[in-house]
Amino acid sequence: MGFLDIIFPVNCLECGKETKYLCDNCLAKVGNARLFCLECHKAAIDGATHAGCKKKYSIDFAISAWGYSGVVRKAILKLKYNFAYKIADELAWGFTKKLVSEVSVLPKDALLLPIPLYKSRENWRGFNQSEKMGEIVADKFGWEYNLNVLIRSKKTKPQAELSGRQRAVNLQGVFSLSRDSLKFSSYKLPLVLFDDVLTTGSTLREACKVLKRNGAKTVWGLTIAA
Numbered sequence: 001m002g003f004l005d006i007i008f009p010v011n012c013l014e015c016g017k018e019t020k021y022l023c024d025n026c027l028a029k030v031g032n033a034r035l036f037c038l039e040c041h042k043a044a045i046d047g048a049t050h051a052g053c054k055k056k057y058s059i060d061f062a063i064s065a066w067g068y069s070g071v072v073r074k075a076i077l078k079l080k081y082n083f084a085y086k087i088a089d090e091l092a093w094g095f096t097k098k099l100v101s102e103v104s105v106l107p108k109d110a111l112l113l114p115i116p117l118y119k120s121r122e123n124w125r126g127f128n129q130s131e132k133m134g135e136i137v138a139d140k141f142g143w144e145y146n147l148n149v150l151i152r153s154k155k156t157k158p159q160a161e162l163s164g165r166q167r168a169v170n171l172q173g174v175f176s177l178s179r180d181s182l183k184f185s186s187y188k189l190p191l192v193l194f195d196d197v198l199t200t201g202s203t204l205r206e207a208c209k210v211l212k213r214n215g216a217k218t219v220w221g222l223t224i225a226a
Ligand SMILES: [Zn+2]
Pocket: 012, 013, 014, 015, 016, 017, 022, 023, 024, 025, 026, 027, 071
């Protein structure tokens, strides 16, 4: 226990019990994510895109750990508006532990790329929770991490306000690659796109398209909750 923990006791975001933000009990109550094919939205074993649905630039796997509910949802919402390293660390740690014990197909070596936010003065929060949690997840899996490959080059409407089809249109052409990533086509590692929440999958699909157009071979989408 550190000095700050003594002054500010840590309480579970769901039940209020002390010692952790996401207590084991509440975390165990959150259901598993439904894994689905990002092309047809039907169930998919191990989150693998169906062979029959796959197009040239389709994502290969989309994996989430939990349903977007309970203490996981509370933690993600909290991080959206106020980054707290300890909550992010507990969430990322629980996430990797769950994936290791329940998902059989994760890549051994990979390069993790967090989904970027549009950077502007209006981005008043000044942080990106997916960047910070992605760094923790990459570190725990021993993967490489780079937050400067993908750029969000266009301002978009908040996805939450739009329907499924509108979401896809809203995101067209929104991502590009930085100059850093010109060496990309020679990159042999699987790429892992990381985001906090998966809804329709438009964001992952659009980011994957950019990576594959530029020579990426295998692309995974990894999200905390779906
Ligand atoms: Zn609890």
